[in-house]
Amino acid sequence: MGKHLVLAGSGHAHLFILSNLGKIRERGHQVTVVSPSDFYYHPGMGPGVLGGSHRLDAIRFATRHAVEKNGGRFISGYIKKADPQQRIVILDTGESISYDAISFCVGSRVPRDILIEEGEAIVPIKPIENLLRARAILLNLLSTSEKPVVASVVGGGPSACEIAGNLFQAAKRHGGQSLLIHLFAGQMLLERFPDRGRGVVRQILAGRGIEIVENSYVTEVKQDAVILDPNQNWPSDLTLIASGLKPVPIFKRSGLTIGPEGALPVSCFLQNPEHPEIFGGGDCIYLEKGGVDKVWIGAMRQGRVLFHNLMAFMEGRPLKPFDPMGNDLLALNLGDKTGLLMGKNRIYHGYIAFLVKEFFDKRFMRTFKAMK
């Protein structure tokens, strides 16, 4: 008898399943996808939207359309929590949906662990659509301001560096007033990077006049300033929040045993050890054996294994393990046609690295082009 599969979120690790929905339906199963947006925006190309090298509609997949075309049900909304005993998920609207098997690929969010005022001039980098809004605000400021514009980036990780680099690109291409960029990196820029990778990024950003502020933490972000501990006030006209992405808090709310930072623990089968009908992939999971970085290529590779294992679980067949293959390649777009590629032992940077990153991103978009 057919089973009911629920896909929570439509991120990288679910794209392979979404593009094979027809096969799941052919085997008599029902599929419901819950996602807040009708589209999925590829975060890897998000900084390029800010910098102006990509259009927002060029970096997205039409998730709702793909689901409905293949006979699935698409529900717009956020999953608030799950009740694993009853095998239901509860949405922000209060609606509950039952499942026989569920897979979570709900990604990460910008945590609100610093005081942040609400308002136009403060923009979290997720959801990715925000980056187009940040670009419009920046260009307007550059066109209308009578004094140099100050843009701040809160965060010291890879996406914060990409955002700072692409703010630079946006201003360089636009002209108008000059732009001062401050990158508030906490204790240290790219803390988890090898020294050489950190040094290269630091040199590229500083070479463009981007001020990197380290050894201090942001405590508060106001409409017109960033406040640092101890008691420093840095004026800011536009502030982007890119401070450490963390898994969404669904699993804690659901009373599940959680992994580091609230992630969903999964075995090598991408299956929760306590509740075998729960699977997951991407930034929201914690792979118990380790070896998986929070990069989109890794999340995408999990998609095939998730597809196999969800079908196998629903049909009583053996599951297959996911092989993390060590650290995945990290590719960054640092703006102004400069890229950084970092593998286990090697680092490349410059224009060729930018082209290689573009190649990976565009190939990825082509892989799922049927969903565009």
Ligand SMILES: Cc1cc2nc3c(=O)[nH]c(=O)nc-3n(C[C@H](O)[C@H](O)[C@H](O)COP(=O)(O)OP(=O)(O)OC[C@H]3O[C@@H](n4cnc5c(N)ncnc54)[C@H](O)[C@@H]3O)c2cc1C
């Ligand atoms: C600005 C930026 C730039 C990046 N650049 C790179 C890069 O160059 N290279 C690289 O390897 N990695 C990069 N990353 C990291 C990379 O994008 C992530 O590792 C990858 O996107 C993880 O994929 P995911 O599917 O787990 O999450 P996501 O891409 O975040 O997708 C999660 C999906 O779930 C949905 N969702 C969220 N909450 C809920 C809910 N409660 N209920 C239902 N649905 C929900 C979201 O709307 C989203 O569609 C970048 C990240 C950012 C933010």
